[in-house]
Amino acid sequence: MTSFTKPTVKKKKPSKSLNAIEVNDLSFAYGKNEVLNSISLEILRNKVTSFIGPSGCGKSTLLRCFNRMNELLENARIIKGSVVVEGHDIYEKTVDPIELRKRIGMVFQNSNPFPKTIYQNVAYGLKIQGVKSKRKIDEIVENSLIQAALWDEVKDRLNANAYELSGGQQQRLCIARTLAVEPEIILMDEPCSSLDPVATARVEELIFNLKQNYTIVIVTHNMQQAGRISDLTAFFYLGKLIEFDETKKIFINPKMKQTEDYICGKFG
Amino acid sequence: MMLEKTIFCITRVLTYFILFCACFIFWDIISKGSRKVFHKEGFINWEFFTESPQTLHVIEHDGETLELSSENYFSFKRSLSDAAWKLLITKSQFKEVKERLVNNLNDLTETPSPSSQKNLLHDYIENEKKEAKEKFNFWLDMLENPSNHASDFEVSEEEMPYLVGRFIIAFLNQAKSKYKLLDNELSYFSALHYPKIDNLTPTNIEDINLAYFNFLNENLPKLWNVFEAKNKNLRERVVEFDENPSTSSFVFLENNFKSIDEVQSLHEFNSIDLLKKISDDLRWISSSFRISVDSKDYAYSGGGIFPAIAGTLLLVGGAMLIALIIGVCCAVFLSEYGKTGKFLSLVRLSILNLAGVPSIIFGLFGMGLFVIFLDWNVSLIAGWFTLAFMILPVIITASEESLCAIPQDFRESSIALGASKWTMIKTSVLPYALPGILTSSILGVARVAGETAPIMFTAAFAMRSELPWEGLEKWTDFFFQGVMALPYHIYVISKIPQNEYTIDMQYGTAFVFLMLVFMLASLSFVLRARLRRKFNW
Numbered sequence: 001m002t003s004f005t006k007p008t009v010k011k012k013k014p015s016k017s018l019n020a021i022e023v024n025d026l027s028f029a030y031g032k033n034e035v036l037n038s039i040s041l042e043i044l045r046n047k048v049t050s051f052i053g054p055s056g057c058g059k060s061t062l063l064r065c066f067n068r069m070n071e072l073l074e075n076a077r078i079i080k081g082s083v084v085v086e087g088h089d090i091y092e093k094t095v096d097p098i099e100l101r102k103r104i105g106m107v108f109q110n111s112n113p114f115p116k117t118i119y120q121n122v123a124y125g126l127k128i129q130g131v132k133s134k135r136k137i138d139e140i141v142e143n144s145l146i147q148a149a150l151w152d153e154v155k156d157r158l159n160a161n162a163y164e165l166s167g168g169q170q171q172r173l174c175i176a177r178t179l180a181v182e183p184e185i186i187l188m189d190e191p192c193s194s195l196d197p198v199a200t201a202r203v204e205e206l207i208f209n210l211k212q213n214y215t216i217v218i219v220t221h222n223m224q225q226a227g228r229i230s231d232l233t234a235f236f237y238l239g240k241l242i243e244f245d246e247t248k249k250i251f252i253n254p255k256m257k258q259t260e261d262y263i264c265g266k267f268g
Numbered sequence: 269m270m271l272e273k274t275i276f277c278i279t280r281v282l283t284y285f286i287l288f289c290a291c292f293i294f295w296d297i298i299s300k301g302s303r304k305v306f307h308k309e310g311f312i313n314w315e316f317f318t319e320s321p322q323t324l325h326v327i328e329h330d331g332e333t334l335e336l337s338s339e340n341y342f343s344f345k346r347s348l349s350d351a352a353w354k355l356l357i358t359k360s361q362f363k364e365v366k367e368r369l370v371n372n373l374n375d376l377t378e379t380p381s382p383s384s385q386k387n388l389l390h391d392y393i394e395n396e397k398k399e400a401k402e403k404f405n406f407w408l409d410m411l412e413n414p415s416n417h418a419s420d421f422e423v424s425e426e427e428m429p430y431l432v433g434r435f436i437i438a439f440l441n442q443a444k445s446k447y448k449l450l451d452n453e454l455s456y457f458s459a460l461h462y463p464k465i466d467n468l469t470p471t472n473i474e475d476i477n478l479a480y481f482n483f484l485n486e487n488l489p490k491l492w493n494v495f496e497a498k499n500k501n502l503r504e505r506v507v508e509f510d511e512n513p514s515t516s517s518f519v520f521l522e523n524n525f526k527s528i529d530e531v532q533s534l535h536e537f538n539s540i541d542l543l544k545k546i547s548d549d550l551r552w553i554s555s556s557f558r559i560s561v562d563s564k565d566y567a568y569s570g571g572g573i574f575p576a577i578a579g580t581l582l583l584v585g586g587a588m589l590i591a592l593i594i595g596v597c598c599a600v601f602l603s604e605y606g607k608t609g610k611f612l613s614l615v616r617l618s619i620l621n622l623a624g625v626p627s628i629i630f631g632l633f634g635m636g637l638f639v640i641f642l643d644w645n646v647s648l649i650a651g652w653f654t655l656a657f658m659i660l661p662v663i664i665t666a667s668e669e670s671l672c673a674i675p676q677d678f679r680e681s682s683i684a685l686g687a688s689k690w691t692m693i694k695t696s697v698l699p700y701a702l703p704g705i706l707t708s709s710i711l712g713v714a715r716v717a718g719e720t721a722p723i724m725f726t727a728a729f730a731m732r733s734e735l736p737w738e739g740l741e742k743w744t745d746f747f748f749q750g751v752m753a754l755p756y757h758i759y760v761i762s763k764i765p766q767n768e769y770t771i772d773m774q775y776g777t778a779f780v781f782l783m784l785v786f787m788l789a790s791l792s793f794v795l796r797a798r799l800r801r802k803f804n805w
């Protein structure tokens with residue numbers, strides 16, 4: 001496995017642990033508003049982990065901490081704690097965020113393809129990484145679209161504008177775009193929020209297939225979905241991690257009252 | 269109810285009034301301008317667009333008027349004199365005069381044998397010395413016996429040295445006009461001896477006299493060389509004219525004869541009578557074929573305005589390019605890299621204020637910085653930068669707005685796919701902001717094309733006969749030349765008194781200018797529409 005630290009730094013031996021991501025006592029704030037409060041959890045390699053919790057509890061924020069997307073916001077800052085990916089603290093100065101983001105892909109809450117052609121959207125990540133060979137790009141674009149279960153629908157109109165696709169197709173296009181750069185970990189922020197049941201089923205199938213090769217973290221508001229696809233589930237409430245365990249245990253026998261209330265829809 | 273009605277009426281009347289004024293102005297310019305832009309038959313007057321401005325010559329003859337631009341006027345005159353020449357050379361009197369002229373010129377330019385040449389030169393120098401000696405002797409006498417002369421010149425005896433000093437200086441100045449080619453040497457001579465002239469004693473005056481003789485001995489032979497060369501030239505012209513008496517060979521002959529003027533002193537020494545005879549003959553010939561055509565001349569009113577159109581297009585293109593590059597960079601910094609804070613607000617505020625600065629101030633600023641300090645002179649590049657600075661505030665503000673309108677999503681997804689900040693800006697922000705930036709820059713185009721004040725000191729020439737791409741020695745010269753420009757041209761021709769001939773030019777130029785700005789604006793609109801279609805979201 002390649003390291004994402006800058007070459008000048010001595011490489012640590014990659015740990016052989018099962019953990020793809022370790023979050024240690026992380027607190028995070030937008031300005032004075034503390035959004036995450038002492039979170040600690042481990043994301044296991046080649047497993048699907050889902051984050052559930054009421055709106056505004058900080059799921060997206062935590063996800064964005066994993067690939068340092070929060071740096072784009074001026075007032076965002078980490079108060080304490082660390083995020084360790086494959087044995088490296090990613091907030092250390094020596095870490096190159098660009099390398100990091102190539103290895104941790106992200107699919108956003110609202111689908112946001114570029115206003116370009118379908119082909120260009122998928123090829124974007126490769127282009128900016130300097131891949132020149134047309135043949136190679138063609139191949140990867142096709143593979144990614146096949147993996148994202150979109151190939152059959154768009155193979156005849158790769159040069160159409162991405163905005164001519166339906167909302168669900170756009171979402172899958174965004175997934176394909178992320179897959180094209182071949183990350184190791186994929187963060188998905190409510191990828192099915194705007195999809196119909198059929199499209200949702202296809203994405204879920206897709207996630208199930210991806211599990212062999214990727215580590216996946218998914219945020220969802222759909223309890224059934226979390227139950228169907230994830231191996232582990234974390235429940236957040238008001239910036240705190242309330243409970244984190246195997247999905248079965250959380251859904252069948254939750255330890256905390258809040259978790260149970262939320263899952264049964266008694267929350268309000 | 270009454271109040272409502274009156275307010276409604278007042279606003280309505282005022283609006284219609286403004287509309288009326290605008291219509292009137294446009295109608296005025298278009299109706300008067302089209303007289304120049306279109307022929308009477310309704311075709312476009314292409315010459316107006318393709319020619320340089322020229323002086324208009326109006327010839328009145330037998331109640332008819334003929335309007336000719338300089339070029340045509342001079343070729344008209346030339347054709348007249350050609351016809352007169354043809355008539356002239358058939359006359360027997362011409363043959364006589366020509367023969368005499370050629371003979372006289374041959375006598376004048378005859379090369380003396382080397383020995384007699386030496387004698388001639390020697391005689392000439394001695395003659396000059398003799399003349400000078402007489403003067404110096406007289407001045408010496410004035411100094412030594414002031415009492416004899418004081419009453420003649422109405423000065424006291426003490427003032428005598430001063431008076432003689434003035435005489436000597438006047439004498440040296442006279443020599444300057446006599447030996448035009450020795451101007452520098454004579455100036456040096458008088459400077460060298462000035463202390464002595466200022467403080468005249470009999471010995472000093474002897475010294476100056478001797479020095480002047482030395483000066484003549486040394487320099488007059490040089491003069492002789494020049495004389496020889498010119499003489500030889502003249503001789504060739506005589507032969508040419510003798511063999512083929514045409515207008516051009518005659519004009520050459522005449523000019524060469526005149527140019528010998530510089531060494532006239534040597535000539536006069538040779539033969540005063542001969543010179544007079546030759547001059548008479550020359551004058552006779554030239555007066556009998558040169559025909560004067562009386563005309564009233566109106567500056568800039570003939571020809572066209574092509575250089576001004578080309579200059580304006582160049583100025584607009586370059587200035588917009590520079591302004592867009594600098595402006596977009598600034599906007600990218602302000603909206604993408606800059607952190608919100610007091611400093612950035614201050615920067616934004618000053619940019620907004622800059623937009624309100626009068627254009628003449630930009631003109632002065634450009635003259636101070638580019639023309640004088642950077643020593644670019646009055647040049648295209650100085651104009652570009654001045655105009656660019658003038659519209660920078662507009663461009664920056666517009667670009668920033670366009671950049672802010674790009675959804676944050678584009679930035680985030682680009683970053684999430686592993687783009688660096690600059691790659692992100694380059695690939696998923698700027699292309700989508702460009703249509704907006706260009707749209708808002710249209711305002712800038714009209715302003716750049718229209719302002720006179722910023723270019724008046726930095727880039728514009730009132731008149732330049734060469735086009736910007738003509739006569740360049742190096743390609744860099746292109747940037748360091750002044751150009752003509754439409755707004756400045758209008759300014760220049762509006763200052764010449766208006767009459768039936770100039771008014772067409774003034775309105776025609778204004779008309780073309782309006783159309784040009786209009787066209788530039790529509791061009792940018794089309795460009796924007798295309799870009800919008802390409803990068804639409």
Ligand SMILES: Nc1ncnc2c1ncn2[C@@H]1O[C@H](COP(=O)(O)OP(=O)(O)OP(=O)(O)O)[C@@H](O)[C@H]1O
Nearest residue numbers: 030033035054055056057058059060061062073109
């Ligand atoms: N850019 C921001 N600046 C300031 N506060 C923010 C910003 N983004 C999010 N927040 C705040 O942080 C908190 C957590 O937001 P977050 O987006 O992580 O919630 P979420 O759990 O993803 O909610 P949802 O399920 O609705 O997507 C919210 O209270 C929100 O108001």
Ligand SMILES: [Mg+2]
Nearest residue numbers: 059060109189
């Ligand atoms: Mg969210």
